[in-house]
Amino acid sequence: MPTNPLLETHTLPPFDDIHAEHVEPAISQLIDESRDAIEELARQAQETAPTWENFAAPLEAVSDRLAQAWAPVSHLNSTMNTPELRHAYQACLPKLSAFSTWVCQHAGLFHAWKALKDGPAWNSLSAEQRRTVDNNLRDFRLSGVALPEAQKTRYGEIQARLSELSNRYSNNVLDATQAWYKDIHDAEQLAGVPQSALETLKATADAKGVEGYRITLDFPCFFPVMSYADSRELRQEVYTALVTRASDQGPNAGEFDNAPVMEEILALRHELAGLLGFDTYADLSLATKMADSSEQVLAFLNDLANHAVPQAQTEFSELENFAQSELGFDKLCPWDIAYASEKLREARHAISEEQLRPYFPAPRVIDGLFKVVERLYGLRFVENTRVPRYHEDVRYFEIIENDAPIAGFYLDLYAREGKQGGAWMGGCRVRRQTDNGLQLPVAFLTCNFTPPVGEQPALLTHDEVITLFHEFGHGLHHMLTKQEIAEISGINGVAWDAVELPSQFMENFCWEREGLDLIAGHVETGEGLPDELLARLQGAKNFQSAMGMVRQLEFSLFDLRLHVEHSAPGADDIQALLDDVRMRVAVVPQASFNRFQNGFGHIFAGGYAAGYYSYKWAEVLSADAWSAFEEAGTFDAATGQRFRREILEQGGSRDAAELFKAFRGREPSIKPLLRHSGIQAA
Numbered sequence: 001m002p003t004n005p006l007l008e009t010h011t012l013p014p015f016d017d018i019h020a021e022h023v024e025p026a027i028s029q030l031i032d033e034s035r036d037a038i039e040e041l042a043r044q045a046q047e048t049a050p051t052w053e054n055f056a057a058p059l060e061a062v063s064d065r066l067a068q069a070w071a072p073v074s075h076l077n078s079t080m081n082t083p084e085l086r087h088a089y090q091a092c093l094p095k096l097s098a099f100s101t102w103v104c105q106h107a108g109l110f111h112a113w114k115a116l117k118d119g120p121a122w123n124s125l126s127a128e129q130r131r132t133v134d135n136n137l138r139d140f141r142l143s144g145v146a147l148p149e150a151q152k153t154r155y156g157e158i159q160a161r162l163s164e165l166s167n168r169y170s171n172n173v174l175d176a177t178q179a180w181y182k183d184i185h186d187a188e189q190l191a192g193v194p195q196s197a198l199e200t201l202k203a204t205a206d207a208k209g210v211e212g213y214r215i216t217l218d219f220p221c222f223f224p225v226m227s228y229a230d231s232r233e234l235r236q237e238v239y240t241a242l243v244t245r246a247s248d249q250g251p252n253a254g255e256f257d258n259a260p261v262m263e264e265i266l267a268l269r270h271e272l273a274g275l276l277g278f279d280t281y282a283d284l285s286l287a288t289k290m291a292d293s294s295e296q297v298l299a300f301l302n303d304l305a306n307h308a309v310p311q312a313q314t315e316f317s318e319l320e321n322f323a324q325s326e327l328g329f330d331k332l333c334p335w336d337i338a339y340a341s342e343k344l345r346e347a348r349h350a351i352s353e354e355q356l357r358p359y360f361p362a363p364r365v366i367d368g369l370f371k372v373v374e375r376l377y378g379l380r381f382v383e384n385t386r387v388p389r390y391h392e393d394v395r396y397f398e399i400i401e402n403d404a405p406i407a408g409f410y411l412d413l414y415a416r417e418g419k420q421g422g423a424w425m426g427g428c429r430v431r432r433q434t435d436n437g438l439q440l441p442v443a444f445l446t447c448n449f450t451p452p453v454g455e456q457p458a459l460l461t462h463d464e465v466i467t468l469f470h471e472f473g474h475g476l477h478h479m480l481t482k483q484e485i486a487e488i489s490g491i492n493g494v495a496w497d498a499v500e501l502p503s504q505f506m507e508n509f510c511w512e513r514e515g516l517d518l519i520a521g522h523v524e525t526g527e528g529l530p531d532e533l534l535a536r537l538q539g540a541k542n543f544q545s546a547m548g549m550v551r552q553l554e555f556s557l558f559d560l561r562l563h564v565e566h567s568a569p570g571a572d573d574i575q576a577l578l579d580d581v582r583m584r585v586a587v588v589p590q591a592s593f594n595r596f597q598n599g600f601g602h603i604f605a606g607g608y609a610a611g612y613y614s615y616k617w618a619e620v621l622s623a624d625a626w627s628a629f630e631e632a633g634t635f636d637a638a639t640g641q642r643f644r645r646e647i648l649e650q651g652g653s654r655d656a657a658e659l660f661k662a663f664r665g666r667e668p669s670i671k672p673l674l675r676h677s678g679i680q681a682a
Helices: 020-047 052-079 083-104 107-118 120-124 127-142 149-179 195-207 219-228 232-243 259-275 281-286 294-325 334-349 353-359 362-377 462-479 501-510 513-519 531-539 545-565 571-585 614-632 637-648 656-664 671-676
Strands: 181-184 213-216 380-383 395-401 404-414 424-429 432-434 437-439 442-449
Touching (some): 020 083, 020 107, 052 083, 052 107, 052 127, 052 424, 052 432, 052 442, 107 120, 181 232, 195 213, 195 219, 219 334, 219 442, 259 281, 259 545, 259 571, 281 545, 294 334, 294 545, 294 571, 294 614, 362 380, 362 462, 362 513, 362 637, 404 462, 424 462, 462 501, 462 637, 501 513, 501 637, 545 571, 545 614, 614 656, 637 656
Parallel strands (some): 404 442
Antiparallel strands (some): 181 213, 380 395, 395 404, 424 442, 432 437
């Protein structure tokens, strides 16, 4: 009988052998085996006082076996999506949701954790083990373990349906993104678009066997059109397709509409919160975060808005005046914003993303990223080409310390068909102590950059370089952990509104001479970034920074208020709330057909529901952390080791506020963020 690779034990996923037909049988079998093992552990805990060794450790092993099978399946669904794999993936979601709910509401497990806390074994536990016990007891209560049976059943039904709806939301966005394209045969229609982008559009057309150029809604295709195409008509067409994805508007109106999906998700989240005794879903979401309450978060966001909105209004007025006087626009339309902003940036700072591209060939950037980490933490990176990979573009690296590997990661940089947009870090393996020794952490690092064309390496924009460093910061958090318990290892157990600290911290090296000397090298000459170009880059760093900040505040306020104020909103209510938020903080006009919310995957298909504010919350922490390096030196060894020891190695072993204070020596301050962002208002 043929073996199923997802049921076998591997150090790394055997991507060469995993196929869609393996997925559902393996996950079903692993769920059944996990149920049996959990029932036996719960039974034993009734007969013998639970300890870490006889209860917690074997329970973790059960969970990790299922996680190791599902991690590559989930990742392939996001990066190598096919109809067969999607079908298999979706077939497993209700089973996994039901199993998760069963575990979280298992009274026997809950009582075993409680007996471990209340029993004689508690005194012998380490601080990390106690943290894990406390987290489990909290999560059991938040999962409705104490609810009456009928409400437990309803809780499970809600969780299963939410899992299904989130997946449907993602699929609608992906399908809507891939459904639209525009073929152009006359290059004059693309006047203004840089040569590098034209080559990407041509390669996209070639891949589909068509002549000319193909514009799609993948970032490497639409972004240069929106930023550089002189044709307002073309920009309007691409903009319309982009902002109406998965909605009742635009060229595919109604075909992939996420409106009913959003309505049901929000109604179910509100019902779920009520079942667990919370007034709103925001209250439930914040129960595991650094922030204390939705009132505190709203006050934080409104405080930032008070600082940023006046400056953002000034910046937009400057853009309007420039567009009128220099570009001849009677009115600045939404599809003109990126184009006019790029022209103003060039006029004011004599710099553009296209000027910088030749200095950021992908191989040099990757090498520079590794050198930054080497200088900060004394680590080395070695590529392992013998590891099975899921696509020819993917590379695998090991992190070496004291001549031994301590972690590994897959690097998947380029956009392609069947790959979800955006950039993210995902866990493949978590660092944990097993019966066979230490399991090393492994990460998936995924981006969607413009792929190389012809013989030349991919040339990244400076924004793409920042994205790579950001995601690698998440990766370092996952891989440099010293924790040996899965639930607090790496980013596990870290408060969601603090998890962006290491990622945003890494972005700073993309702006400083000492960092850029390692990252940048001209594709033809190897020359570093000239002083004049660096001065212009740094001068443009905070170009329209207040406009950028209020855009993030718009997303954050919309998300939080949506989960505070609306119990069962319809599509019109969602739009009305977004319009109200925009009246408060937005300065850029929006088209009436804009349906941004229909593609806001962070809160409807990701983990950011009532938590999108986390980006700004964590940015306060990261800006303040970076100020320690400004004071001591960009590559100050002692400060780097302290950041590694107090932040990266700790994972979720202690409260995020406590960890930050241990690193910085005080409470976080908002002042470095305002200073780094160029926000002048007091």
